[in-house]
Amino acid sequence: xxxxxTEEMTLNMGPQHPSTHGVLRFVIRADGEVMREAVPDVGxxxxxxxxxxxxxxxxxxxxYTDRVDYVCAMFTNQGWAMASERLAGIEVPRRGxxxxxxxxxxxxxxxxLISVGTMGMDIGAMTPFTHALRERxxxxxxxxxxxxxxxxxxxxxxxxxxxxxxPGWREKALAYLDHFDPILDEYNSLISYxxxxxxxxxxxxxxxxxxxxxxxxxxxxxxxxxxxxxxRKDIPYSVYPDFEFxxxxxxxxxxxxxxxxxxxxxxxxxxxxxxxxxxxxxxxLPSGPVLAKVPRNxxxxxxxxxxxxxxxxxxxxxxxxxDGTGYPWRVHVRTGSFAAMGIVQKLSRGLMIxxxxxxxxxLDVIAPEIDR
Amino acid sequence: METLINNLIASGLFxxxxxxxxxxxxxxxxxxxVVFLVVAMPFAGVVTxxxxxxxxxxxxxxxxxxxxxxxxxxxxxxxxxNICKEDLIPAEADAPLFKxxxxxxxxxxxxxxxxxxxxxxxxxxxxxVGVLFFTSVTALTVVGVLMAGWAxxxxxxxxxxxxxxxxxxxxxxxxxxxIFPVVLMTGTLSMQGIIQAQGWAPQHWFVFxxxxxxxxANVLFVSALAEGNRTPxxxxxxxxxxxxxxxxxxxxxxxxxxxxxxxxxxxxIGALMTTLFLxxxxxxxxxxxxxxxxxxxxxxxxVKVLAVVFVSMWIRGTLPRVRIDQLMTLCWKYLVPISFxxxxxxxxxxxxxPDGNAFMGYLMFAGGLAVLAVFVRRVVYYVRRSRxxxxxxxxx
Numbered sequence: 001x002x003x004x005x006t007e008e009m010t011l012n013m014g015p016q017h018p019s020t021h022g023v024l025r026f027v028i029r030a031d032g033e034v035m036r037e038a039v040p041d042v043g044x045x046x047x048x049x050x051x052x053x054x055x056x057x058x059x060x061x062x063x064y065t066d067r068v069d070y071v072c073a074m075f076t077n078q079g080w081a082m083a084s085e086r087l088a089g090i091e092v093p094r095r096g097x098x099x100x101x102x103x104x105x106x107x108x109x110x111x112x113l114i115s116v117g118t119m120g121m122d123i124g125a126m127t128p129f130t131h132a133l134r135e136r137x138x139x140x141x142x143x144x145x146x147x148x149x150x151x152x153x154x155x156x157x158x159x160x161x162x163x164x165x166x167p168g169w170r171e172k173a174l175a176y177l178d179h180f181d182p183i184l185d186e187y188n189s190l191i192s193y194x195x196x197x198x199x200x201x202x203x204x205x206x207x208x209x210x211x212x213x214x215x216x217x218x219x220x221x222x223x224x225x226x227x228x229x230x231x232r233k234d235i236p237y238s239v240y241p242d243f244e245f246x247x248x249x250x251x252x253x254x255x256x257x258x259x260x261x262x263x264x265x266x267x268x269x270x271x272x273x274x275x276x277x278x279x280x281x282x283x284x285l286p287s288g289p290v291l292a293k294v295p296r297n298x299x300x301x302x303x304x305x306x307x308x309x310x311x312x313x314x315x316x317x318x319x320x321x322x323d324g325t326g327y328p329w330r331v332h333v334r335t336g337s338f339a340a341m342g343i344v345q346k347l348s349r350g351l352m353i354x355x356x357x358x359x360x361x362x363l364d365v366i367a368p369e370i371d372r
Numbered sequence: 373m374e375t376l377i378n379n380l381i382a383s384g385l386f387x388x389x390x391x392x393x394x395x396x397x398x399x400x401x402x403x404x405x406v407v408f409l410v411v412a413m414p415f416a417g418v419v420t421x422x423x424x425x426x427x428x429x430x431x432x433x434x435x436x437x438x439x440x441x442x443x444x445x446x447x448x449x450x451x452x453x454n455i456c457k458e459d460l461i462p463a464e465a466d467a468p469l470f471k472x473x474x475x476x477x478x479x480x481x482x483x484x485x486x487x488x489x490x491x492x493x494x495x496x497x498x499x500x501v502g503v504l505f506f507t508s509v510t511a512l513t514v515v516g517v518l519m520a521g522w523a524x525x526x527x528x529x530x531x532x533x534x535x536x537x538x539x540x541x542x543x544x545x546x547x548x549x550x551i552f553p554v555v556l557m558t559g560t561l562s563m564q565g566i567i568q569a570q571g572w573a574p575q576h577w578f579v580f581x582x583x584x585x586x587x588x589a590n591v592l593f594v595s596a597l598a599e600g601n602r603t604p605x606x607x608x609x610x611x612x613x614x615x616x617x618x619x620x621x622x623x624x625x626x627x628x629x630x631x632x633x634x635x636x637x638x639x640x641i642g643a644l645m646t647t648l649f650l651x652x653x654x655x656x657x658x659x660x661x662x663x664x665x666x667x668x669x670x671x672x673x674x675v676k677v678l679a680v681v682f683v684s685m686w687i688r689g690t691l692p693r694v695r696i697d698q699l700m701t702l703c704w705k706y707l708v709p710i711s712f713x714x715x716x717x718x719x720x721x722x723x724x725x726p727d728g729n730a731f732m733g734y735l736m737f738a739g740g741l742a743v744l745a746v747f748v749r750r751v752v753y754y755v756r757r758s759r760x761x762x763x764x765x766x767x768x
Contacts, residue, residue: 009527
């Protein structure tokens with residue numbers, strides 16, 4: 001039997017495609033449904049945020065950091081605040097650090113909810129998305145009470161946080177956590193253990209631990225490959241050493257270690273751990289001021305620093321060089337999504353077009369974080 | 373009818389000396405078209421509204437509730453909006469085929485209504501090959517969808533069209549094979565004949581007649597969902613993968629035609645299931661008045677169809693989409709062998725008990741009720757934990 005003559009076709013996926021999570025573009029070479037390769041084309045959302053920092057000064061750059069990763073803006077806030085504090089040697093009050101952790105962990109839950117929700121939507125199940133967003137709305141309500149914004153928070157300041165917790169907020173947050181923990185089980189029984197869902201996710205886009213390290217994957221994507229690396233544990237910052245929590249890693253229970261299902265489940269488990277951290281933080285909240293005394297005309301001494309924090313998308317690095325003036329000489333942000341985009345081309349070989357959508361969703365890339 | 377036709381001839385509308393048969397044919401065509409327009413199209417429209425409302429509740433949203441009472445007229449507003457839109461044909465598209473495709477899809481949706489057994493008398497044509505006609509004309513959809521995919525001159529559309537062709541052609545086989553157990557038991561392909569062979573009581577429905585028909589009913593439902601491009605088999609228009617599949621380049625009324633056919637197909641799925649397995653329009657004989665009986669039967673039929681439609685909406689709100697290779701695996705490795713085994717099993721069953729086994733009917737009906745009870749318990753458990761205000765105030 002002679003083989004069927006087939007032709008490769010080049011498909012343009014994006015930048016206006018419903019499942020590219022923002023403005024991403026992939027150039028796909030496909031033979032029918034099977035992809036030869038998908039080449040990511042980044043840069044559609046580049047806004048020169050790093051350059052803006054050189055013009056607006058240290059305090060003024062805080063609102064811009066929200067836009068680096070708008071899905072988990074608390075972490076970008078925190079990264080910038082920590083970098084500036086390290087340059088100037090400012091000590092943050094203990095209550096301020098607790099407020100930061102509470103806000104950041106709430107934001108981590110919200111970010112992971114979006115991730116797992118859109119995962120379901122990209123697979124074709126619409127209901128998990130709305131259920132996840134429903135829970136996220138409640139977190140948004142809490143954060144709105146905290147800082148007045150629902151998406152771009154601008155909550156943290158150099159030296160602490162802008163506002164203390166409002167009265168009664170602690171009880172509300174604890175009540176929300178009581179509501180949230182069973183919701184995760186409900187979510188699991190709704191979609192995570194669904195046969196079709198597991199079939200779609202398991203064994204798709206398998207990343208070996210060696211590949212993950214050589215491609216510089218971070219955060220949940222790295223931990224899903226079985227590597228226990230979490231900055232909150234391994235290079236502790238802020239007040240994370242005070243809390244007891246586990247670092248969930250991928251187990252390959254549903255397929256191969258490091259497949260899309262592992263990345264998905266790691267996020268589900270991380271939400272549980274975040275909830276644990278939040279409970280401890282809310283219960284052991286110290287008293288005192290939330291904001292250290294920081295001069296309005298903030299001029300850190302000459303020097304440079306590198307700050308690493310564990311954002312919802314993994315190890316986020318802030319590199320700041322100061323020349324002693326009120327404006328940073330150079331700022332660079334190293335983000336998890338950009339690293340994750342690098343491995344897409346390799347993983348896409350031999351996948352089906354439908355699997356590419358799964359892969360992008362499971363890597364949890366956020367377009368503005370790739371380009372900044 | 374005859375007086376009407378004679379009056380029409382006398383009015384001189386059809387020229388000086390028209391033949392009676394020609395005028396009668398024209399009148400019948402017009403009457404049929406009006407029935408389609410009055411029944412089929414609004415049904416498809418109302419189902420879009422119903423699905424959006426049902427779906428919204430599943431997703432703990434409110435859904436469209438602005439146009440008309442409970443948002444009931446939303447479908448009319450959407451239709452009007454789409455009619456007013458520009459009829460856009462891409463410059464690179466194959467214009468004649470591009471224009472023709474939506475009509476073919478509509479044709480495949482409208483033709484089966486001619487054998488739809490609404491009640492003992494309400495049927496346009498009780499063909500002796502009714503079921504076969506039904507399944508074969510619904511398969512015409514594939515021509516329209518493939519044509520749309522090809523003529524759009526867009527790679528996403530093309531993939532959608534090819535997926536659809538592969539899917540519908542494959543699932544025709546288990547769908548067709550699952551009809552045979554019923555045909556074996558009744559010895560007829562006529563829609564009315566099959567319904568009359570069943571009783572009004574659930575234990576006399578074919579779905580509970582024997583284990584094989586029960587499996588056949590499930591296989592048919594799954595295959596029908598696949599043929600109707602419904603979740604979990606909505607690959608041809610998988611919006612997260614293929615933008616909008618074969619309909620990517622369509623807009624305005626042509627786009628509406630595709631989706632009217634899709635939602636109308638829901639009714640066809642329900643009607644096929646109801647006719648073959650759920651006792652059709654059968655209702656206990658409570659009145660000697662033919663009109664009253666027909667109305668009761670019409671209501672029975674529609675309630676059963678809507679129940680099936682509701683289940684399919686529920687499935688759409690719950691399940692993710694399968695991948696194309698999993699779709700084909702399911703069809704060729706599981707559904708086709710199962711439906712073949714079903715056919716043989718039914719043949720053996722019919723050979724042993726030519727008049728059916730009444731005990732089996734009761735047993736299976738009781739089993740079905742038990743399964744339903746467990747299911748309802750689980751549903752109630754989860755409903756209690758979700759946004760209660762949506763369920764206590766269905767009016768919002």
